[in-house]
Amino acid sequence: MVGNLATTTPDFSLEDIPGTSGRIDILCRCINSAFVLSHGIRRDVDAYLILRGGGAAKTIHLRGRDLRHLNPDERTTAALLKKALALEAESRWTKSTPGIFVRAGDLADLSIFRGGTTYYLREDGSDHRGLPLARDGTFVLGDHIGLSEADEAILAGLGAEIVSVGPKSLHADHCIVLINNELDRREVPSHPAGGRERRTNGDE
Amino acid sequence: MVGNLATTTPDFSLEDIPGTSGRIDILCRCINSAFVLSHGIRRDVDAYLILRGGGAAKTIHLRGRDLRHLNPDERTTAALLKKALALEAESRWTKSTPGIFVRAGDLADLSIFRGGTTYYLREDGSDHRGLPLARDGTFVLGDHIGLSEADEAILAGLGAEIVSVGPKSLHADHCIVLINNELDRREVPSHPAGGRERRTNGDE
Numbered sequence: 001m002v003g004n005l006a007t008t009t010p011d012f013s014l015e016d017i018p019g020t021s022g023r024i025d026i027l028c029r030c031i032n033s034a035f036v037l038s039h040g041i042r043r044d045v046d047a048y049l050i051l052r053g054g055g056a057a058k059t060i061h062l063r064g065r066d067l068r069h070l071n072p073d074e075r076t077t078a079a080l081l082k083k084a085l086a087l088e089a090e091s092r093w094t095k096s097t098p099g100i101f102v103r104a105g106d107l108a109d110l111s112i113f114r115g116g117t118t119y120y121l122r123e124d125g126s127d128h129r130g131l132p133l134a135r136d137g138t139f140v141l142g143d144h145i146g147l148s149e150a151d152e153a154i155l156a157g158l159g160a161e162i163v164s165v166g167p168k169s170l171h172a173d174h175c176i177v178l179i180n181n182e183l184d185r186r187e188v189p190s191h192p193a194g195g196r197e198r199r200t201n202g203d204e
Numbered sequence: 205m206v207g208n209l210a211t212t213t214p215d216f217s218l219e220d221i222p223g224t225s226g227r228i229d230i231l232c233r234c235i236n237s238a239f240v241l242s243h244g245i246r247r248d249v250d251a252y253l254i255l256r257g258g259g260a261a262k263t264i265h266l267r268g269r270d271l272r273h274l275n276p277d278e279r280t281t282a283a284l285l286k287k288a289l290a291l292e293a294e295s296r297w298t299k300s301t302p303g304i305f306v307r308a309g310d311l312a313d314l315s316i317f318r319g320g321t322t323y324y325l326r327e328d329g330s331d332h333r334g335l336p337l338a339r340d341g342t343f344v345l346g347d348h349i350g351l352s353e354a355d356e357a358i359l360a361g362l363g364a365e366i367v368s369v370g371p372k373s374l375h376a377d378h379c380i381v382l383i384n385n386e387l388d389r390r391e392v393p394s395h396p397a398g399g400r401e402r403r404t405n406g407d408e
Contacts, residue, residue: 073221
């Protein structure tokens with residue numbers, strides 16, 4: 001997830017996240033969509049936030065396997081990111097709170113693309129419902145500004161597939177909800193909406 | 205959307221919405237999911253919030269057609285609800301800010317169910333992808349506590365269809381994203397992910 005204006009310093013106000021942080025609120029909502037379930041955290045998800053709003057870019061890694069203190073609300077999540085940004089960002093990962101790591105670096109420095117297929121969420125992509133999505137894939141999303149030509153060149157070099165989630169232009173956090181749901185359904189292929197496990201919806 | 209603990213008074217803190225408002229943050233995220241698009245507001249959506257956390261229940265109506273001042277972040281949305289809750293709630297609707305109305309009343313007092321089909325989001329429902337969802341339908345969702353037996357009796361009396369959005373238990377706001385996407389796709393049936401209009405994804 002790329003935050004083109006997202007601040008790389010912790011000196012933003014939790015009382016006005018959209019106005020003082022370069023829209024870290026967008027990243028907070030993406031984190032909620034990526035990890036939060038009704039009764040727990042998606043332990044098999046890793047999220048990488050690229051923050052470019054000041055000086056050298058920083059990357060924050062949230063690792064579902066050992067992520068703690070994550071609440072669904074924006075402010076608590078922003079406070080976790082604030083803590084991570086207060087650390088000295090070096091070329092190696094530094095641990096902030098459990099499951100949250102920070103380092104200096106941009107999209108081009110990520111090594112996560114070596115594993116599975118890379119998907120780039122963009123307006124003119126193929127419908128994700130029809131695609132053979134890999135569970136170990138990496139999904140790249142832009143913020144309200146989107147990705148630059150240089151970013152797109154990196155993704156093209158990786159052979160990224162361009163995918164779309166539907167006919168309307170949606171915010172990145174809504175796209176993540178849709179992709180997670182599609183992957184959930186493929187884990188339980190015997191029924192269109194699952195069926196081999198207890199299903200609950202609409203509660204929090 | 206039912207907020208079982210959601211405060212009916214404006215005396216909660218925007219600095220700690222989850223801790224002081226009876227989880228109005230849940231309702232704020234539902235509002236974001238229901239209305240927010242990358243480049244605008246879903247004008248054809250109406251949302252009704254039932255707040256039960258203190259004294260007589262109140263209902264807040266957000267009408268997409270003339271909704272204004274809605275930003276995607278939780279705090280701004282909570283501030284709009286705070287304004288609405290500061291008004292005297294009577295049996296008729298009182299306008300707060302543009303597109304936001306408040307009155308005294310609970311689920312049983314809503315007249316919106318007379319129009320189209322009512323859908324109740326619950327764990328054991330049929331997959332929404334396979335259903336002939338009506339665009340003028342009403343979708344009823346609970347919060348982290350869910351609906352009471354009395355609520356369910358009301359919905360049963362309306363002949364509500366019980367629907368589910370997938371194999372995993374999701375928060376109400378994520379369910380709303382999935383339902384909106386399903387309805388979007390049915391508006392543009394010529395292509396699984398639309399295709400008759402410009403498609404953009406992953407930006408905000």
